[in-house]
Amino acid sequence: MQITGAELFVKALLAEQVDTLFAYPGGQAIDLFNALYGVKGLDVILPRHEQGLVHAADGYARSTGKVGVCLVTSGPGATNLVTGIATANYDSVPLVCFTGQVPTHLIGNDAFQEVDIVGITRSISKYAVTVRRREDLAITIKKAFYIARSGKPGVVVVDLPKDIQQALGSDGYPQSIEIRSYKPNTSVHMGQIKKSLDCLKRAKHPVFLLGGGVNISRANEVMTALAEKTGIPVVTTIMGKGAIPTSHPLYVGNLGIHGSYAANTAISECDVLFSIGVRFNDRITGKVSEFAKKAAIIHVDIDPASISRNIEVDIPIVADAKNAITALLEKTPEFDFHEWRMQIDEWKKQKPLGMKQTGASGVTPFAVIQKINEIFSDAVITTDVGQNQLWTTQFLELTDQKQMLTSGGLGTMGYGFPAAIGAKLGNPDKDVITICGDGGIQMNIQEMATAVVYELSVIICILNNGYLGNVRQWQEMFFDKRYSSTCLRYRKSCAAACNTPSACCPEYTPDFIRLAESYGAKAIRVQRYEEIESALSEAKNTKKIPTVIEFIIEREENVLPIVPPGNPLSDMIMGGDE
Amino acid sequence: MMKKRWISLFVENDIGVLARISGLFSGKSYNLNSLTVGTTEDTTISRMTISLTSDDKTFEQVKKQLNRSVEVIKVVDFTDIAIHMKELMFVKIHGCSEHDMMKLSYIKEIFQAKMIDYAPSTALIESVQPETGNNDLIKLLESDFSGRIEVVRGGSVAIEAISFSER
Numbered sequence: 189m190q191i192t193g194a195e196l197f198v199k200a201l202l203a204e205q206v207d208t209l210f211a212y213p214g215g216q217a218i219d220l221f222n223a224l225y226g227v228k229g230l231d232v233i234l235p236r237h238e239q240g241l242v243h244a245a246d247g248y249a250r251s252t253g254k255v256g257v258c259l260v261t262s263g264p265g266a267t268n269l270v271t272g273i274a275t276a277n278y279d280s281v282p283l284v285c286f287t288g289q290v291p292t293h294l295i296g297n298d299a300f301q302e303v304d305i306v307g308i309t310r311s312i313s314k315y316a317v318t319v320r321r322r323e324d325l326a327i328t329i330k331k332a333f334y335i336a337r338s339g340k341p342g343v344v345v346v347d348l349p350k351d352i353q354q355a356l357g358s359d360g361y362p363q364s365i366e367i368r369s370y371k372p373n374t375s376v377h378m379g380q381i382k383k384s385l386d387c388l389k390r391a392k393h394p395v396f397l398l399g400g401g402v403n404i405s406r407a408n409e410v411m412t413a414l415a416e417k418t419g420i421p422v423v424t425t426i427m428g429k430g431a432i433p434t435s436h437p438l439y440v441g442n443l444g445i446h447g448s449y450a451a452n453t454a455i456s457e458c459d460v461l462f463s464i465g466v467r468f469n470d471r472i473t474g475k476v477s478e479f480a481k482k483a484a485i486i487h488v489d490i491d492p493a494s495i496s497r498n499i500e501v502d503i504p505i506v507a508d509a510k511n512a513i514t515a516l517l518e519k520t521p522e523f524d525f526h527e528w529r530m531q532i533d534e535w536k537k538q539k540p541l542g543m544k545q546t547g548a549s550g551v552t553p554f555a556v557i558q559k560i561n562e563i564f565s566d567a568v569i570t571t572d573v574g575q576n577q578l579w580t581t582q583f584l585e586l587t588d589q590k591q592m593l594t595s596g597g598l599g600t601m602g603y604g605f606p607a608a609i610g611a612k613l614g615n616p617d618k619d620v621i622t623i624c625g626d627g628g629i630q631m632n633i634q635e636m637a638t639a640v641v642y643e644l645s646v647i648i649c650i651l652n653n654g655y656l657g658n659v660r661q662w663q664e665m666f667f668d669k670r671y672s673s674t675c676l677r678y679r680k681s682c683a684a685a686c687n688t689p690s691a692c693c694p695e696y697t698p699d700f701i702r703l704a705e706s707y708g709a710k711a712i713r714v715q716r717y718e719e720i721e722s723a724l725s726e727a728k729n730t731k732k733i734p735t736v737i738e739f740i741i742e743r744e745e746n747v748l749p750i751v752p753p754g755n756p757l758s759d760m761i762m763g764g765d766e
Numbered sequence: 767m768m769k770k771r772w773i774s775l776f777v778e779n780d781i782g783v784l785a786r787i788s789g790l791f792s793g794k795s796y797n798l799n800s801l802t803v804g805t806t807e808d809t810t811i812s813r814m815t816i817s818l819t820s821d822d823k824t825f826e827q828v829k830k831q832l833n834r835s836v837e838v839i840k841v842v843d844f845t846d847i848a849i850h851m852k853e854l855m856f857v858k859i860h861g862c863s864e865h866d867m868m869k870l871s872y873i874k875e876i877f878q879a880k881m882i883d884y885a886p887s888t889a890l891i892e893s894v895q896p897e898t899g900n901n902d903l904i905k906l907l908e909s910d911f912s913g914r915i916e917v918v919r920g921g922s923v924a925i926e927a928i929s930f931s932e933r
Contacts, residue, residue, distance in 0.1 A: 316782075
């Protein structure tokens with residue numbers, strides 16, 4: 189039967205078992221939306237901005253393990269996706285983004301709302317392609333889903349010119365696909381597994397370093413079993429947090445520039461670093477030449493290009509994390525690293541993560557996150573970017589029922605709230621909480637309408653310190669306290685240069701409570717320690733509408749410990765009770 | 767060790783693949799020297815010959831990054847294997863006296879180049895040589911005909927040698 193390209197598009201989505209489509213219409217996508225009208229089994233979600241849209245698809249994908257699917261129009265619709273595409277691709281999130289495009293005969297003519305979105309996204313996507321012939325449409329969509337979800341997952345952009353959407357053609361959609369230039373390798377080289385185990389047999393102070401790859405491959409259970417069987421302590425990156433439950437006795441903490449003392453010390457002192465699904469980026473290594481200097485390094489990654497790029501690796505294992513971990517679990521003997529574990533526990537006890545109660549109110553980020561830990565047991569927690577993210581990655585407890593989503597690679601402010609919307613759509617029975625700062629929430633606050641109209645009881649925690657706090661912290665610590673463009677309570681009436689926040693500072697704008705209420709959301713402002721728990725409990729019990737909780741925190745609270753730029757991990761500025 | 771490297775790259779003959787490959791080099795600050803591309807006996811496949819200057823570690827990364835590109839079918843390292851490699855170059859020499867013309871005909875003989883076009887005061891030389899041969903020829907012509915030469919180079923194309931005694 190002959191059908192239009194737009195009809196085939198819908199057929200393809202259903203064949204790929206897409207149940208949720210994040211979509212914003214426009215002139216060059218109108219045929220696609222026409223074909224979507226009234227289709228059963230496919231929820232079309234209309235966010236309020238394309239950036240919110242793509243982050244929502246990202247949150248949906250990360251929290252469900254399915255491919256997130258976006259549909260936007262050409263030109264500005266497409267360019268508004270760019271930050272979200274880079275965010276998702278950097279963290280290996282599978283997305284397929286469909287963009288409308290001007291008709292093929294107008295491409296290159298500077299037509300209205302024409303941009304070369306394939307050209308723009310080439311370096312920030314896994315694959316990007318314009319469909320130029322109606323007969324290529326089915327195979328291209330099939331290819332897009334396959335590429336997005338296989339190997340190291342990533343973002344695929346499919347650009348659909350209007351005439352292709354309208355053209356009649358075959359209604360066939362392929363069951364499977366073979367791409368000669370794309371053969372992701374997931375199998376494990378058993379020789380390398382054996383080598384790595386031999387290396388462990390000689391070890392006295394080994395550490396597992398787990399990254400996002402373990403979470404992406406959903407290897408959490410086997411990984412916990414592997415840690416238990418080998419008795420090797422586990423350190424995670426921010427993206428790897430939750431790879432084993434954070435309450436597990438073998439769990440040490442996060443490493444990196446805001447890592448825990450025990451984790452960073454364990455990395456600096458270990459003799460075998462068994463790393464899985466990490467990239468060794470600059471936020472975790474500190475000074476590269478000093479990183480894990482005493483250790484033989486084993487590195488499992490699905491992407492050969494991640495191996496020996498930043499850190500020279502002794503035993504490379506190219507494999508899917510779950511396959512490698514399963515193979516290791518099967519072949520490994522049991523070890524006894526009792527003394528080493530005692531040593532690490534000692535470091536944990538010496539300098540635990542925490543936060544001094546600096547202000548009178550007691551509303552500290554630590555206290556807020558502690559309460560979240562207590563109150564929520566089956567939840568997805570997203571973060572924005574900045575201090576809110578760092579505190580969350582330090583203090584949040586994760587179990588196999590609790591997942592954290594964060595923009596680790598690109599570090600995109602404005603990610604947290606829309607990602608939470610996507611996570612809630614994908615996990616309607618879980619509590620979904622986003623922890624944001626007062627800066628980042630304003631970057632996609634328009635999505636409050638989306639949460640309200642789709643009756644999504646997302647809990648939006650705003651840690652309000654009236655500053656772009658992470659940059660302010662750096663200015664305080666490394667730039668002589670010159671608070672350049674970081675105060676969000678600044679008004680024209682203020683002194684041009686000010687680094688002394690006080691009770692006399694101007695009112696914050698917007699008033700988040702009234703703003704949230706005007707959207708139809710519930711809103712609570714918390715200014716005293718005693719109110720934290722009741723506010724969170726009330727939010728948990730609120731159904732069908734989002735709840736905003738604005739926590740007024742100390743203005744100059746810092747994220748500690750911190751490894752100053754250029755320093756080795758062993759050289760940290762501590763906080764807490766030190 | 768910093769040195770010149772060669773890669774032969776098999777890619778899908780699709781729109782945008784050249785941009786993806788060249789963009790990879792610029793985006794990641796790899797030092798690209800030359801890149802040629804053309805279709806093969808299978809018109810759905812293009813083959814690129816790429817030369818770059820890098821240290822060993824960066825070169826490993828370049829090969830891996832190329833390999834992980836969805837449109838790349840095969841990456842072959844030509845740096846240390848026996849290959850045939852040639853580059854087409856045209857040099858136009860302006861303002862030639864009769865003496866200059868004589869000199870040019872010696873030079874072309876020695877360099878196994880051809881004079882393929884000619885006017886009373888202008889000559890056009892075609893040279894098909896390994897890159898280094900063309901470099902030498904340009905150097906010589908520049909010293910003798912300074913300010914009067916016009917050069918266009920095609921970039922190298924290379925293929926594996928049949929007999930290993932080559933090169």
